[in-house]
Amino acid sequence: MMVATNEDKAVPVRKTLMSKVRFLTTTGVGQFADGYLNTTIGLVVPMLGYLYWQDNKNIAPVIQQDTMKSALPIGMIIGQVLFGIFGDAFGRQSVYGRELLLTMVGTLLVITMPPHMSRNGVVCWVTVFRIVTGLGIGGDYPMTASLAGEENLGWSRRKTVLAAFSWSGVGALAAAIIFVVLLAAFKSSVEANLYHLQWVWRLLLGIGLIPCALTLYARLRIRETQPYREYVEARTQQGDLPSKHQRGLHEQFADFRAYFAEWQHMRTLLAISLIWFLFDIAFYGVNLNQGVILARIGVSGGSTPWQVLHNTAVGNIIQVSAGYVPGYWLGIFLPDWLGHRRQQFLGSAAVTILYAAWAGVTNHANTGGLVALFTISQLSLNAGLASTTFLVPVEVFPTKVRATSHGIAAASGKVGAVVTSFAFNSATNTIGLNGVLGLLSGIMFLCTLLTYYVPETKGLSLAEIEADGMYKNKKDERVEVASPVVERGNISAAPSYMSDSAVACKV
Numbered sequence: 001m002m003v004a005t006n007e008d009k010a011v012p013v014r015k016t017l018m019s020k021v022r023f024l025t026t027t028g029v030g031q032f033a034d035g036y037l038n039t040t041i042g043l044v045v046p047m048l049g050y051l052y053w054q055d056n057k058n059i060a061p062v063i064q065q066d067t068m069k070s071a072l073p074i075g076m077i078i079g080q081v082l083f084g085i086f087g088d089a090f091g092r093q094s095v096y097g098r099e100l101l102l103t104m105v106g107t108l109l110v111i112t113m114p115p116h117m118s119r120n121g122v123v124c125w126v127t128v129f130r131i132v133t134g135l136g137i138g139g140d141y142p143m144t145a146s147l148a149g150e151e152n153l154g155w156s157r158r159k160t161v162l163a164a165f166s167w168s169g170v171g172a173l174a175a176a177i178i179f180v181v182l183l184a185a186f187k188s189s190v191e192a193n194l195y196h197l198q199w200v201w202r203l204l205l206g207i208g209l210i211p212c213a214l215t216l217y218a219r220l221r222i223r224e225t226q227p228y229r230e231y232v233e234a235r236t237q238q239g240d241l242p243s244k245h246q247r248g249l250h251e252q253f254a255d256f257r258a259y260f261a262e263w264q265h266m267r268t269l270l271a272i273s274l275i276w277f278l279f280d281i282a283f284y285g286v287n288l289n290q291g292v293i294l295a296r297i298g299v300s301g302g303s304t305p306w307q308v309l310h311n312t313a314v315g316n317i318i319q320v321s322a323g324y325v326p327g328y329w330l331g332i333f334l335p336d337w338l339g340h341r342r343q344q345f346l347g348s349a350a351v352t353i354l355y356a357a358w359a360g361v362t363n364h365a366n367t368g369g370l371v372a373l374f375t376i377s378q379l380s381l382n383a384g385l386a387s388t389t390f391l392v393p394v395e396v397f398p399t400k401v402r403a404t405s406h407g408i409a410a411a412s413g414k415v416g417a418v419v420t421s422f423a424f425n426s427a428t429n430t431i432g433l434n435g436v437l438g439l440l441s442g443i444m445f446l447c448t449l450l451t452y453y454v455p456e457t458k459g460l461s462l463a464e465i466e467a468d469g470m471y472k473n474k475k476d477e478r479v480e481v482a483s484p485v486v487e488r489g490n491i492s493a494a495p496s497y498m499s500d501s502a503v504a505c506k507v
Helices: 016-051 062-089 096-109 119-149 157-165 167-187 187-193 194-207 210-220 226-238 249-260 261-287 290-296 305-338 340-361 367-396 399-453 460-466
Strands: none
Touching: 016 096, 016 157, 016 167, 016 194, 016 210, 016 261, 016 305, 016 367, 062 096, 062 119, 062 249, 062 305, 096 119, 096 210, 119 157, 119 367, 119 399, 157 167, 157 187, 157 305, 157 367, 167 187, 167 194, 167 305, 167 399, 187 194, 187 305, 226 399, 249 261, 249 399, 261 340, 261 367, 261 399, 261 460, 290 305, 305 340, 340 367, 340 399, 367 399
């Protein structure tokens, strides 16, 4: 067989603008929560310092700060692996929406923390229920990525996946803006009594749940993707499954073992996982500690607690709106133009150079120059590796292991996030911000080198991905399109997204 077109035309197109907006909103809200709740913890922890650690210069001890900040990534590791496996074993439709429930429940429990707890009680409460929140946010990664990659909105898969992912930037921007608004609303009461910061941090977290609540029903009602449904039906017709409703964990583990028994597949998963691990060390090191970084480069500060928090919030808005969000939006269009492999290489190389430059001038440049470096590095980070790490597992792995592989790769990244959650403050206190930036520059350079092991899928259809088309060496080589059924000789039972509307048989 040879490919006649690189568009996944056999997957039904959502034709109306409203249906496309509804799909992107429904899938994007989980990433909105990710960006929102990851950003807010860096704002909430300083407020907790003012409320519970007044005798320690209004700052929680480093180990307790790190514990609270690391809770979300710890939960995400578990959620990403579990929901990835469940998504492949039971179907996207059967699982989707449950992860959002966990996100909402965990966050609600955090904000209902009793106000007069001991310091250790505060740390334990926030940590435990942020882990619950992380289970939900982590579960969203493989589920949303797989759903977006298997839907057809009338444009490329890559744009659909990254458009859903870009909601993370919207969430981060919303958190920054809402924090400034809340500080302004509570200015007089906070300056009169710091205790009123209780309302600021609780409202800051709680407002982020509104989009989740508004889209929960739509998630629970979302339709199964055609590639997954037809993959299961094809396996059923072949006799591998007694019923299309009886695919489960046993069948999923069998598919996983068979697929990754081939070294080229395992090598790709290992490379993607290691890149994501290294990337998240840099990404979360910067984003979980924006208050620390902004203070070191001279943006935050003030004579009162309110002024310190307000100046930090304004600095946060500047870098999020100028670098963070535009980076995500730029990243949507780069894979179709450059290919995700080149996008990742150029993005990680740019951040390597920017972090090295930042490290070299951090003790000499003025505040404006440092803010510019911070902002440009955030733009490059999000337009490059932040986008490609989320996209690549969708692109290079077939339907039967897509969610599981994405979950494993994403969980590897969050291990890096946990590492940096515990290490960043200690490292900054030991070797300074310039030393930490030098380390992060070296880490990004490793990501640049590892990109060599990531296959390119630019121009390939879902059918070609199922057939390992990205591993073909010659440009003009014919791609043998195969499903588990085709491999056994039953071409007629192949899923329709691999049928004549997507591929043309060579007679």
